[in-house]
Amino acid sequence: MIFYFFASLFTWAALATTKPQPLRVYTYDSLAGRSTLGEYLNQRFLQQTGVEIQFVSFGTSGEALNQVFLEGTQTTADVLLGIDEVLYQKVKDKGLFERLGDDTFASLEPSLRQKGDSTFVPFDYGFLAFLYDSERARVTDSIQLKDFVKGFEKSKKVVIQDPRTSTLGVEFLVWTHEKLGDGFEQFWRSLAPHILTISPGWSGAYELFIKKQADFVLSYTTSPAYHRIKENKHNIKPVFFTDGHFRQVEGALILNRSKQKKLGEQFVKLLLSKEAQEQVATFQWMYPARAEVRLPKEFKEIPIPKKVVVDWNRVAALKENWLKKWTLMMSQVQK
Amino acid sequence: MNWILSFPAFLILIMGFVAPLMFLFALGLRDFSDSVLRDPFLLYVIQFTYFQALVSSVLSVGFGFFTAWMIKEWRVRGGSWLWKICLLCSSLPAIIVALGILGTWGPGGLGSGILSGTRGVFGWTGIILGHVFLNFAIPLRLIGNALRERDRSAEMTALSLGMSRLAIFGQITLPKIKPSIVCSFILAFLFSSTSLFIVLFLGGGPRFTTLEVSLYEAIKLNLDNSRACQIASVQAIICTSILFLYLRSQKGSFLNEQVHRNGIFRPRTKWIETIGSCLMWSLVVFLIGLPLISILVDGVGVLHFLNLVELSRAALISLGIAFGVGVLSLAILYPLLHAVHHENSSKALKGLSWLVGLPQFFSSLVVALGLSVFYPSIRGNNLQAYLAIVVAQTLFVIPLIQFPLREGFQRYSKEQDLTAQSLGANRWQRFLWVEFPSMKRSLILSALIAAGFSLGEVATVLLFSPAEVQTLSLSIFQAMSRYRFQEAHAMTVILLVVMVLIFGVVGRLEEKDD
Numbered sequence: 141m142i143f144y145f146f147a148s149l150f151t152w153a154a155l156a157t158t159k160p161q162p163l164r165v166y167t168y169d170s171l172a173g174r175s176t177l178g179e180y181l182n183q184r185f186l187q188q189t190g191v192e193i194q195f196v197s198f199g200t201s202g203e204a205l206n207q208v209f210l211e212g213t214q215t216t217a218d219v220l221l222g223i224d225e226v227l228y229q230k231v232k233d234k235g236l237f238e239r240l241g242d243d244t245f246a247s248l249e250p251s252l253r254q255k256g257d258s259t260f261v262p263f264d265y266g267f268l269a270f271l272y273d274s275e276r277a278r279v280t281d282s283i284q285l286k287d288f289v290k291g292f293e294k295s296k297k298v299v300i301q302d303p304r305t306s307t308l309g310v311e312f313l314v315w316t317h318e319k320l321g322d323g324f325e326q327f328w329r330s331l332a333p334h335i336l337t338i339s340p341g342w343s344g345a346y347e348l349f350i351k352k353q354a355d356f357v358l359s360y361t362t363s364p365a366y367h368r369i370k371e372n373k374h375n376i377k378p379v380f381f382t383d384g385h386f387r388q389v390e391g392a393l394i395l396n397r398s399k400q401k402k403l404g405e406q407f408v409k410l411l412l413s414k415e416a417q418e419q420v421a422t423f424q425w426m427y428p429a430r431a432e433v434r435l436p437k438e439f440k441e442i443p444i445p446k447k448v449v450v451d452w453n454r455v456a457a458l459k460e461n462w463l464k465k466w467t468l469m470m471s472q473v474q475k
Numbered sequence: 476m477n478w479i480l481s482f483p484a485f486l487i488l489i490m491g492f493v494a495p496l497m498f499l500f501a502l503g504l505r506d507f508s509d510s511v512l513r514d515p516f517l518l519y520v521i522q523f524t525y526f527q528a529l530v531s532s533v534l535s536v537g538f539g540f541f542t543a544w545m546i547k548e549w550r551v552r553g554g555s556w557l558w559k560i561c562l563l564c565s566s567l568p569a570i571i572v573a574l575g576i577l578g579t580w581g582p583g584g585l586g587s588g589i590l591s592g593t594r595g596v597f598g599w600t601g602i603i604l605g606h607v608f609l610n611f612a613i614p615l616r617l618i619g620n621a622l623r624e625r626d627r628s629a630e631m632t633a634l635s636l637g638m639s640r641l642a643i644f645g646q647i648t649l650p651k652i653k654p655s656i657v658c659s660f661i662l663a664f665l666f667s668s669t670s671l672f673i674v675l676f677l678g679g680g681p682r683f684t685t686l687e688v689s690l691y692e693a694i695k696l697n698l699d700n701s702r703a704c705q706i707a708s709v710q711a712i713i714c715t716s717i718l719f720l721y722l723r724s725q726k727g728s729f730l731n732e733q734v735h736r737n738g739i740f741r742p743r744t745k746w747i748e749t750i751g752s753c754l755m756w757s758l759v760v761f762l763i764g765l766p767l768i769s770i771l772v773d774g775v776g777v778l779h780f781l782n783l784v785e786l787s788r789a790a791l792i793s794l795g796i797a798f799g800v801g802v803l804s805l806a807i808l809y810p811l812l813h814a815v816h817h818e819n820s821s822k823a824l825k826g827l828s829w830l831v832g833l834p835q836f837f838s839s840l841v842v843a844l845g846l847s848v849f850y851p852s853i854r855g856n857n858l859q860a861y862l863a864i865v866v867a868q869t870l871f872v873i874p875l876i877q878f879p880l881r882e883g884f885q886r887y888s889k890e891q892d893l894t895a896q897s898l899g900a901n902r903w904q905r906f907l908w909v910e911f912p913s914m915k916r917s918l919i920l921s922a923l924i925a926a927g928f929s930l931g932e933v934a935t936v937l938l939f940s941p942a943e944v945q946t947l948s949l950s951i952f953q954a955m956s957r958y959r960f961q962e963a964h965a966m967t968v969i970l971l972v973v974m975v976l977i978f979g980v981v982g983r984l985e986e987k988d989d
Contacts, residue, residue, distance in 0.1 A: 199957060353595055467681045468681075
């Protein structure tokens with residue numbers, strides 16, 4: 141009896157030790173969990189490699205990146221997923237991430253790859269935009285960003301994200317700086333009286349908009365596709381600016397401390413595969429990074445805006461200063 | 476021997492609080508004048524923090540005083556229930572209060588219509604509502620006790636000599652309860668200035684940023700420890716000043732042992748009493764009941780959507796930490812108070828027992844930051860991270876549980892101990908057969924208070940917990956941060972049930988002690 145007990149114990153221990161370690165992916169929470177792109181990727185990855193993906197999710201991609209810093213040399217993360225370009229500027233020179241061959245990027249829309257970079261692997265992108273409900277608000281066509289607030293009635297309320305806590309918020313800050321230059325301060329001063337609240341993240345801001353507490357919300361040009369496909373609602377629309385929109389690109393990074401770099405590369409390959417890219421539109425509500433992927437018709441109905449050109453070196457050097465300036469200004473002008 | 480018993484308290488206080496805080500000060504005061512005094516935004520934040528704390532504490536004391544007056548002087552109908560409900564609500568974690576207020580006054584909430592057309596619940600409205608909810612029980616308890624215990628004979632004499640009730644209140648009653656008003660104002664001010672979750676969820680944007688929120692951003696979002704240390708130093712300096720004010724306010728505040736219980740401020744007619752009772756109950760239901768009802772109504776309906784495996788895991792971790800905090804806090808405080816009890820003359824021991832109350836005057840983020848900069852390897856190691864959470868929470872629990880333990884020791888008669896000693900019982904036998912049985916109820920009460928506090932604590936878990944570790948309160952925080960209110964409400968229902976059970980038992984034990 142004792143013999144059988146120990147034999148089964150050893151067999152179990154042996155099986156446990158031979159079971160492959162899961163691939164640990166740090167990401168933000170709407171990329172992991174039920175009915176997400178993460179769940180799809182996990183199923184496919186398990187079929188292809190026999191290895192599971194263990195998603196460790198955080199409130200924002202910034203928090204996921206911070207966790208990697210906090211864990212330092214002891215980090216158990218293999219891949220960082222969902223980091224955007226602005227956040228990436230902060231870490232790109234730190235030597236934390238694995239360089240990948242040019243063939244990894246071959247299938248991607250060429251403009252998505254950062255010049256001379258071989259660590260940040262774009263997998264989706266979208267254009268920032270203010271959304272409005274056409275049943276509650278009217279918007280003049282063909283306006284520029286600087287004129288967005290002009291002609292607003294006093295009661296019109298906008299909800300935006302806080303650039304100190306939200307990726308979208310910081311991208312909007314960069315957008316206004318890159319596009320308006322010296323007009324940056326004037327724009328924010330005219331926007332301030334219409335700000336209902338500055339939400340810590342996208343979810344909070346969007347909730348206020350959906351519950352009709354705000355007339356405009358900062359989101360993506362592709363967000364209305366969700367309402368069209370899932371709710372058959374056509375009243376949520378983006379405001380298009382003639383002088384262009386900020387393009388957000390999300391990417392994946394393999395940590396060079398990872399003990400499973402090969403698996404990490406396989407994960408990236410799966411992420412950029414045509415079949416996974418086809419899922420991006422209806423899971424992420426963003427454009428896939430592969431140009432040839434077919435999009436649902438609701439996506440095709442949304443015009444693709446002009447892209448604002450961003451000088452990433454300037455953003456990397458000055459972002460903190462812009463943020464300080466903005467914070468101080470808003471503490472004085474926010475109602 | 477008694478000195479050895481005080482060693483655990485001494486060790487945890489020095490290594491877990493004093494040394495980390497000193498180290499944090501040293502880091503924070505480096506370039507202080509350049510970084511803090513010349514940073515206009517930080518100066519604005521300091522100004523806003525203490526202005527909102529002032530407004531919040533004035534309103535908390537006002538509402539607390541009014542409620543205490545109605546319960547203790549007017550003796551409103553159902554006053555004892557009102558008293559219990561109000562005190563129970565004040566034990567709720569700030570995160571639950573923020574959730575309740577958002578659920579009631581926030582988008583789509585029961586009361587959102589009342590606030591439509593303004594900024595809604597965000598900004599001043601939310602911050603003040605949240606702080607008054609959390610802090611009005613401090614004046615309620617302190618002023619309520621002062622009102623109950625005061626000697627009313629001078630008031631009766633003045634009334635019989637023809638003095639008006641208003642004049643009696645201003646010239647006789649108010650001076651008597653003044654120390655309790657000052658004391659509760661200082662405490663409410665301190666807690667409003669160091670509150671995190673109320674401002675984080677109900678503020679919104681740079682204009683509504685407090686020192687505690689800036690500290691949270693610097694630690695958690697920007698990983699800027701040097702900035703965090705500077706902010707923490709500013710806060711610690713101000714908290715220390717408030718502590719001294721508090722100690723001064725306590726001098727001369729004493730309660731009369733021989734009380735005259737006939738009230739002269741009771742309503743003179745039945746109908747006034749009825750109107751007062753209705754007003755009081757409606758006010759409490761409106762301000763306190765609605766947020767809790769909104770959580771329960773929303774939460775119960777979606778309980779079945781919760782992931783039971785994740786929830787059980789979070790509950791187990793929460794209970795594990797709570798158990799650790801309960802055991803550690805008793806293991807530290809009990810020997811110290813035992814030593815103080817048996818060596819009444821030792822000033823050093825009394826001083827040490829006073830010092831263990833210090834951490835409550837600092838925010839949990841400041842204490843947690845002190846630990847993380849003094850022991851930098853904590854955050855990268857799971858075991859050390861759990862230990863840090865337990866130690867940090869223990870530091871905050873000790874000041875809370877010292878009162879029931881002290882009361883227990885006051886009841887425990889030294890004569891029994893001497894009798895057992897004369898019968899030949901050694902130290903351990905006396906502890907097991909004499910001291911322990913008489914302290915049992917106080918020990919259970921203290922352990923329950925410690926566990927209740929730990930279950931609701933988020934800041935330390937947020938700062939130290941390893942990536943995939945969840946506690947119930949952290950899960951609620953994360954669901955709220957992601958605006959998954961239904962999920963947050965459902966988890967809060969579970970946490971509320973556990974906490975109401977715990978504090979219900981605490982209430983029963985306290986009643987028995989009285």
